[in-house]
């Protein structure tokens with residue numbers, strides 16, 4: 367909902383001042399200065415344009431750098447190594463090496479999954495997802511072995527924006543990929559492309575027979591939901607529900623509950639408008655589209671997302687934690703079943719790209735490096 371400011375004189379004319387209390391402006395979020403946060407921020411290690419990270423069972427951390435480097439960092443010793451064997455990535459704009467996650471049975475099969483922007487013919491590009499066996503050496507590094515590309519955006523198109531390419535596994539072992547609309551708008555509603563969609567696959571990239579559009583065949587069979595813009599964060603809650611945030615255009619960032627076969631409306635509706643000023647009808651004009659659980663205007667520019675399952679920060683268990691790029695913040699979301707609201711916003715003073723929960727429940731962040739090249743790995747140390 368857009369907040370509406372009505373001048374006092376006009377409000378008086380309309381008789382609003384005499385009526386029962388009506389919230390004309392949405393209540394401000396609880397903004398929390400770092401001095402009052404339940405954590406202190408520790409700068410741990412700098413990376414070159416870091417984008418995503420994931421913890422290994424031994425407590426070490428895989429970190430992606432957009433130029434195509436997969437780094438292995440040991441927080442206990444401070445040792446930093448490199449994992450060789452990443453395919454050539456199309457690095458530029460929002461493109462490059464992106465997400466990294468472990469197979470749910472990693473301890474047994476050592477499979478890691480990476481997403482990245484892949485160059486095509488004539489300057490085009492598209493997101494790709496590959497899996498490989500992670501082989502670690504004794505020197506704090508390693509390599510990707512037997513890499514297979516298991517999914518691609520179709521078609522590859524011009525430009526360097528809105529790849530999405532977040533990946534996650536659910537508790538049934540299905541692989542989820544956010545495939546953003548590459549700043550091309552209409553493909554998000556076109557079932558002949560897999561752009562602007564949430565994708566659901568088996569762990570080897572094959573298409574599950576019970577996907578909602580399986581009977582359409584082609585790339586439509588991969589699709590779980592459609593009508594998305596740019597999804598840079600996906601997470602499952604304790605009940606197994608999938609939540610995804612997406613960057614809106616000028617206004618209208620969203621947090622969505624992802625439900626089988628639904629259409630989330632972009633570019634037909636959005637609570638924001640196009641950057642060139644062209645209006646887009648709001649969600650409430652078209653109830654057939656799934657409306658966001660939370661909508662932000664002004665935007666937060668969400669990137670990175672966990673739903674916290676630890677005990678190290680009072681009151682956070684079950685909360686969503688979303689990084690903010692333009693808002694330079696960490697946003698805490700409180701869930702109530704299928705409802706959600708922004709509960710708190712911590713002013714971090716830097717663009718936050720990625721959020722991850724460590725094995726002991728500590729929250730780690732990556733500072734965005736796309737603007738000046740370097741970004742800190744940050745650890746949030748609980749205050750006792």
Ligand SMILES: [Ca+2]
Pocket residue numbers: 418419420466720721722
């Ligand atoms: Ca991660």
Ligand SMILES: [Ca+2]
Pocket residue numbers: 593620630631632635636656657658
């Ligand atoms: Ca929407």
